[in-house]
Amino acid sequence: xxxxxxxxxxxxxxxxxxxxxxxxxxxxxxxxxxxxxxxxxxxxxxxxxxxxxxxxxxxxxxxxxxxxxxxxxxxxxxxxxxxxxxxxxxxxx
Ligand code: FES
Numbered sequence: 001x002x003x004x005x006x007x008x009x010x011x012x013x014x015x016x017x018x019x020x021x022x023x024x025x026x027x028x029x030x031x032x033x034x035x036x037x038x039x040x041x042x043x044x045x046x047x048x049x050x051x052x053x054x055x056x057x058x059x060x061x062x063x064x065x066x067x068x069x070x071x072x073x074x075x076x077x078x079x080x081x082x083x084x085x086x087x088x089x090x091x092x093x
Contacts, residue, residue, distance in 0.1 A: 002083050006030050007049060007090040021046075021055075021081040031091050037079050042069050044078040045092040052076075054085030 004024060005012045008031045015024050022044070025032045035043035039062050048055065052074060058066075062080045075092050 002054065003086045004083055005050075005086075005088040006032070007088060008032075015083050017084055019083050021078045021083060024083065025078060032078050033091075034079055039065055039077050039080045042077070045069070045071065045075055046078045046081075046089045047072070047092045048074045048076055049088040049090060051085060051087035054083070054087045056080075056082035056084060 001014045002017055002019075003012050003014050004021075011028065011030065013024060013028050022034060022037060025034070032046060033043050035041035042065070055076060058076065059080065062077050065077065066075060078089075
C-alpha cells in the first residue's frame with residue numbers, strides 16, 4: 001500500500017492506492033487545511049518533497065489555479081490529489 005509522509009506533522013500513513021488525499025487528511029487529523037474542497041481557494045496547498053509522480057496527474061483547472069497563485073512547480077492542491085504510490089509532502093507556507 002502507498003505510504004504518505006506528511007513532514008509537517010511527522011506522520012506516515014498507509015492508504016489504499018487511489019485514495020483521495022483529502023480523505024486521508026480528514027481521517028488522520030493532519031495540518032493540511034481545506035476550504036472549498038474544489039480546487040478554487042488554495043487553502044489546501046501542499047509542497048511535494050518526494051514522489052510527485054505518485055500523485056494523480058495535474059488537471060488543467062488545477063494547473064490554471066496554481067499558475068494564478070504563482071505556485072512553485074512542486075506545489076499541488078491536496079483536494080485535487082489521489083495517492084497512487086509513496087509520496088512525501090509538507091504544508092505550503
Ligand atoms: S480546498 Fe480549496 S483549493 Fe483545495
